[in-house]
Amino acid sequence: MLSEKTVKDLIDNALEERSDLFLIDLKVNPDNKISVVIDGDNGVTVEDCMFMSRGIENNLDREEVDFSLDVASSGATSPLINTRQYKKNIGRTLAVKAKPDLKFEGELTDVDEAGVTLEWKTKEPKPVGKGKITVNKQAKIMYDDILEAKVIIKF
Template identity: 55%
Template sequence: IIDGDNGVSLQDCMEISRAVEHQLDREEFDFSLEVSSAGATAPLDLPRQYHKHLGRILEVKTEALEVKGTLESVGAHEIVLSWKAREPKPIGKGKHTVRKEEVIPFSEIEKAKVVLKF
């Protein structure tokens, strides 16, 4: 499975497949080789993968929280997610919508993936 900062094309998959296949001897090894791109819902494992998902909704899990929000920014050591939540009004009855924001260090992220909209 391959990934790239600017996406992965079919041509990229073909070139890598051919390069690997030419390094292996079919007479010596019986093998099957499949080269594909990471799926749209594949977990984000490396900090560099977050940049291409700015503005998209992510589900992020840490030991302390699980949050779904829009990826607002990516720093050197953390990401910033924002979302809207309904909370009780500070004074009076009822609820109002508030904008929440969470700064999450890469070191605390256990799992992160893009949420697809249909």
């Protein structure tokens, strides 16, 4: 049986050559099915997936162990889980579910070691008189409080 550490070491070696790519998820099942999900600072192409696949496959001996390998990109609708994913999406609209039971939707304007900053506009009642005014809002959300964050794709 393949160990996850063996495969992770092969992935790390490949990522040393391609610092623009990074690992999102790795699973090695007991039946030696390897599933790898990658992302990149500039997105992921089919060639990037092939590069990663070769980096793993060419360093494992099929005579020694039989395995299947699937390398994929994280996808546009997948939740963000890595700090680098947040950084590459600055300027885009995110929908964030956060603790305790909060929901935010706004433009991702800043990312740091602790969390993310979202900004959005909303209509609120005027302080005096009838009607509403547009108000700029901002929220700093800590990574530990984020339950799920997804990029909103607008058509």
